[in-house]
Amino acid sequence: MSEILHRLSVDLGERSYPILIGAGLLGSVDLSPWVEGSQVMIVTNETVAPLYLKGAEASFPGKSVSSVILPDGEKYKDWQTLNRVFDALLEERHSRKTTLVALGGGVVGDMTGFAAACYQRGVSFIQIPTTLLSQVDSSVGGKTGINHPLGKNMIGAFHQPSVVLIDTDTLKTLPPREVSAGLAEIIKYGLIREPVFLNWLEANMDRLTRLDTDAVAEAVYRSCACKADVVAQDEKEGGLRAILNLGHTFGHAIETFAGYGHWLHGEAVGTGMIMAADLSVREGMISQSDYQRVVRIVQSAVLPQLPPGNMTPDDFMSLMAVDKKNVDGQLRLVLLRSVGEAEVTADASKEHLAATLSAFCGQQ
Amino acid sequence: MSEILHRLSVDLGERSYPILIGAGLLGSVDLSPWVEGSQVMIVTNETVAPLYLKGAEASFPGKSVSSVILPDGEKYKDWQTLNRVFDALLEERHSRKTTLVALGGGVVGDMTGFAAACYQRGVSFIQIPTTLLSQVDSSVGGKTGINHPLGKNMIGAFHQPSVVLIDTDTLKTLPPREVSAGLAEIIKYGLIREPVFLNWLEANMDRLTRLDTDAVAEAVYRSCACKADVVAQDEKEGGLRAILNLGHTFGHAIETFAGYGHWLHGEAVGTGMIMAADLSVREGMISQSDYQRVVRIVQSAVLPQLPPGNMTPDDFMSLMAVDKKNVDGQLRLVLLRSVGEAEVTADASKEHLAATLSAFCGQQ
Incomplete structure (x- = not known):
């Protein structure tokens, strides 16, 4: 072995x-x-x-x-x-x-x-x-x-x-919560630029949550290969690499709000990807059924789908303002152009963002 | 102006x-x-x-x-x-x-x-x-x-x-002690690879200690040019760049022993260069009159020529053992091949080093 x-x-x-x-x-x-x-x-x-x-x-x-x-x-x-x-x-x-x-x-x-x-x-x-x-x-x-x-x-x-x-x-020896947290990042690779891998993940999520050796090795390999390809094109995050942050702007805000360590990074990213997908719908970039597909795969990896119940839209806004992706005070977000293609934008409408935040805050 | x-x-x-x-x-x-x-x-x-x-x-x-x-x-x-x-x-x-x-x-x-x-x-x-x-x-x-x-x-x-x-x-607005400390590094460039500049320094030290504008601009320019040339050849200190550390191994030990800030960095380097010159004599690399020339120019810049009086050879040895230039526990020193040419060596004899340390310790 x-x-x-x-x-x-x-x-x-x-x-x-x-x-x-x-x-x-x-x-x-x-x-x-x-x-x-x-x-x-x-x-x-x-x-x-x-x-x-x-x-x-x-x-x-x-x-x-x-x-x-x-x-x-x-x-x-x-x-x-x-x-x-x-x-x-x-x-x-x-x-x-x-x-x-x-x-x-x-x-x-x-x-x-x-x-x-x-x-x-x-x-x-x-x-x-x-x-x-x-x-x-x-x-x-x-x-x-x-x-x-x-x-x-x-x-x-x-x-x-x-x-x-x-x-x-x-x-x-990994607790199940941490397996799920890892699956969040694996799902992310499918969502941002690997639609074929995303299909494979939907078909094999059950093997992955059970830690089937071959399935896990395959998912790890394809995830690393996806990230390696992005990083080789943009080592210092001048452009393309930023798409790897899908779900991370919302996610980091959740982690900081909850206090480091209370939410696992991957859990926060899972919820963050759902929120990014919701905003992508409001921006007219993906359909409601695409959104449901994102929710379903995050759910199938046994990940939370809502931020902490006591977190407000204002909490999100002030915590997201210090995100490293921002340039000269402009909030930059990673959104979905389709399920399997992400893009970085500083142009998301403030109203749509506010609508996403109020839709997800105070729901627990 | x-x-x-x-x-x-x-x-x-x-x-x-x-x-x-x-x-x-x-x-x-x-x-x-x-x-x-x-x-x-x-x-x-x-x-x-x-x-x-x-x-x-x-x-x-x-x-x-x-x-x-x-x-x-x-x-x-x-x-x-x-x-x-x-x-x-x-x-x-x-x-x-x-x-x-x-x-x-x-x-x-x-x-x-x-x-x-x-x-x-x-x-x-x-x-x-x-x-x-x-x-x-x-x-x-x-x-x-x-x-x-x-x-x-x-x-x-x-x-x-x-x-x-x-x-x-x-x-x-700089205190005279800090002017001298700067002159120590300027002298260093002359000693390690610019014999012509060293001659110029010996002739112009008086103008420099008086902060004559043209002399200072000239000395700063030639020092920066010397260092720029070394760094361009060896940005990450794989080899050549280490010669810039003439006097620094002894000097850092003095600074650490005295407690950061009690000796100025340049003052410690001035004394360190004299000690390195002494060891170079013992190693048969330069003559006694070369050594005296090093002492004279350091002296003309109004710099100390001996380490703190209560510092022992053992203090030096244990403080020099953590120097960044060392590789796998081997002490590496910058010595003078001639006045105007330095080299890095891990081969200095332990006896010669001990002799240099006892010659300089307990003398104040």
């Missing part, structure tokens, strides 16, 4: 890197060819460490491997916790040839990548994502960062890993 | 940028062509703000300009103070098209550059260095960062400015 089922290359010139996908890869694939120096620092959290730290350590034969174990949760995606990684690196005198390894979900991946981007002005890092969300999202694209009390992911860097190892067996 | 005396291009492909050097430029040169969006955030400190903030604000006609004033000093080059820049940017809702402006010395420049590197994963920045040290050092090369209690500049990024404006008139 340690076959590499899919191998994908993220094509970014001299920063290109491979993604290895399969069941049982952790501890059986030798990652030391991707480590330049002799030092390795694995960054993980207290939930993941007891399950997979030993396997990760075994992935670097012949290297000097140490580890730092962070508290688990989005609320720790802050400077204080990041600083524990710097403390460990400096106390153990890691040089600028060291390699950091992110073992865990999106929070660990974003923080470890940002630590690698900043430590001594930049060192290598490797990602071993252990949640479905991080396998299909943060493993491609090099976005790293931490939160600020006034906005999510506001402080960060673009920093590409040297290799990503995705062992789908790690999903077996 | 607002003539651009020298114009230099730092050649880094698509990240190339100009350096404008002259007297009285601040407030008279329009910098808005280098501002992409409508928002500008000037970052400065409480010493510089009363002197030059108005002039800096006047440099961006037609833009929406705000400012954040930090406390003055190397000891504030930390995360807490950096976070005040992020707070201001987020509170005033600066988008990713904003431009940060560093108005001040090296600390302000390094922090503002790092804030620009990290805010929303990277925004533009402009440098207006107001100290001699920052004009000849941090204005070229794109090194940005903050300190960690366990090491100087350990957390940072490479991030290039879009333009650098050097107004030599700002040096008129």
Whole structure:
């Protein structure tokens, strides 16, 4: 049970890197060819460490491997916790040839990548994502960062890993809520530019929620391939890449309102995609039955379809005003041109947006 | 009195940028062509703000300009103070098209550059260095960062400015100690690869310490040109660029030992260059009279020639062990092959290093 089922290359010139996908890869694939120096620092959290730290350590034969174990949760995606990684690196005198390894979900991946981007002005890092969300999202694209009390992911860097190892067996220990959260991002790829994949997802959602190995590996591979294709065309989010944020502007507002960690990122994105689809209907871009199709697939992945009951349109407006996509105070949103095609717009009518917000607020 | 005396291009492909050097430029040169969006955030400190903030604000006609004033000093080059820049940017809702402006010395420049590197994963920045040290050092090369209690500049990024404006008139308000600190870095360029410039410095040191306008503009220009040439060949410090660290390994140890801010960076580099020259003699690389020439020019710039009296060889060894130039625990030093030529080596003999350290420690 340690076959590499899919191998994908993220094509970014001299920063290109491979993604290895399969069941049982952790501890059986030798990652030391991707480590330049002799030092390795694995960054993980207290939930993941007891399950997979030993396997990760075994992935670097012949290297000097140490580890730092962070508290688990989005609320720790802050400077204080990041600083524990710097403390460990400096106390153990890691040089600028060291390699950091992110073992865990999106929070660990974003923080470890940002630590690698900043430590001594930049060192290598490797990602071993252990949640479905991080396998299909943060493993491609090099976005790293931490939160600020006034906005999510506001402080960060673009920093590409040297290799990503995705062992789908790690999903077996994942709580069902987190599986659903990962499915939200997978659905997103179908909605923004992969109509054929969306059809496949509608037909196979049942296998995916049951974590059928082949179905999951296929969905992860097709998601990573979709994101890799977008990122290769637009690494620093000058244009196209912004479509990957479908559902994220509404979603980030929900996450910030609820307090980081109360809603999972993928849950907020699921609801956010439904809200974006609703606004797309009001803008005359998709039909009511297209909207229902979006609601159905989000529902089939066992994801929430409404924002927190006490969240008001004003809450949304003020939280969305700090979104990174905005330019010079202009709110930019990702909407659906059709089911399977997204576009970024700063032209959505204020009235339609207000109508969407009041339709979704105070409904729980 | 607002003539651009020298114009230099730092050649880094698509990240190339100009350096404008002259007297009285601040407030008279329009910098808005280098501002992409409508928002500008000037970052400065409480010493510089009363002197030059108005002039800096006047440099961006037609833009929406705000400012954040930090406390003055190397000891504030930390995360807490950096976070005040992020707070201001987020509170005033600066988008990713904003431009940060560093108005001040090296600390302000390094922090503002790092804030620009990290805010929303990277925004533009402009440098207006107001100290001699920052004009000849941090204005070229794109090194940005903050300190960690366990090491100087350990957390940072490479991030290039879009333009650098050097107004030599700002040096008129600089304390003499800071003029000397700047001269240390200027001398360094002569020592590492510009023997002709070193001769010029020996002949003109008196004009420089008196801040003669033409002499200072010439020295700043030749220093920036030297550094620009090195950086263009080796932006990320893979090799050649490391020679710019002559005197810095010993110097950083002194700064850390004394506590950030007690010794000026340039003062520590001045002493560090003498120590590096001493070790170069012991290694058989330069003669005793070469060494004396190094001591003389450092002395003529009114710089200290010995480390703190209570600093021991052991203090040096443990503080130098965390230097960023080290690779896999191997101490790397910049030594002089001749007066006017430096090289990086990991091969200096431990005995010679110990002899240099005991020769310089406990002498005050």
